[in-house]
Amino acid sequence: MFRLSKITDYGIVLLAHLAKRAPGLGTQATSHNARELASEVDLPVPVVSKILKSLTRAGVLESHRGAKGGYSLARRPEDLSVVEMITALDGPVALTQCNMGTEVCEHEGSCAVRNPWQVINQVVRYSLSGVTLADLINPSFSAQHAPLSSLGRYMQGEPPRSRVS
Amino acid sequence: MFRLSKITDYGIVLLAHLAKRAPGLGTQATSHNARELASEVDLPVPVVSKILKSLTRAGVLESHRGAKGGYSLARRPEDLSVVEMITALDGPVALTQCNMGTEVCEHEGSCAVRNPWQVINQVVRYSLSGVTLADLINPSFSAQHAPLSSLGRYMQGEPPRSRVS
DNA sequence: TATTTACAGAACCAATTCGGTCCGATATCC
């Protein structure tokens, strides 16, 4: 199947919720704990906790342990792309296994489509890297088809704006 | 995981192989049987057979039964988009389950990212619909980043060229 | 017409993956 896992789906919902609820960056003051977030988003606590841990390990969130601890965004929503969220939760964005890098494809000799797939992957990656967390929580975004503008910038040679420099 | 199934991967390899080997359209003369194709692509015969059946059911291939039968492309490679191949093998291209249409998402009330996901899906779909089977077997394609040109056309309001009219 | 070839369709099974839970350890606040 082409769709991504529920964990990734939930994770993006959580990030959007965090961005909406605490626009400020990750100080202790703006952090929310897993139980609180779970009830707000209406998902089981262990699941939310697991997702938040993954996002923290990937550097998307910051964690504060101990009493009054919790999670908060590690970056501004404008600086967090959809590609990075998906990568953090689901691994690298690659449509075919040949493009995963590490493992060797045993059909390499007879495989005629390796390079084209790489181009396709690149296009998908770039289109998704043009959409940021800030876009996701912007109500006027969906109506405007905004990601296309970032694609336009990409086509003119400009790197996607969400890229961390 | 964001990647697509092995079946889809194999299927596209098979289609590319067919397009390379028999550029002409689906007359009996240009058809190849499952066993032959399986040995050429170096995959188990039952797997190849299963994939070819799916592609036939989806209208991507034509089948000829009986002795000297086999499979052949139902359309010219230029008229077959990657989106259609993936759809035929893996179902509709949709990244999150909320976008699958039929089933109802139980978190709809607290879900803040439904519309943005639809936009993202659309961008992915259009970028993939701009790449055709003919592109996949064109050696100079990968170097040129050709899919971007179709994205450019899309952004100017033109429908993707691979769409069947 | 009998035989051979090859697709059609469905059931089937083993293995991997995924969604979700649980627990001991560690760090922080009061």
Added chain:
DNA sequence: GGATATCGGACCGAATTGGTTCTGTAAATA
């Protein structure tokens, strides 16, 4: 020192996937 909350695993049942097998049917050929 006690309470709170994350960290990092292991863990399990269920769903999906990759792959096989079998019976039926259509077409070509002798």
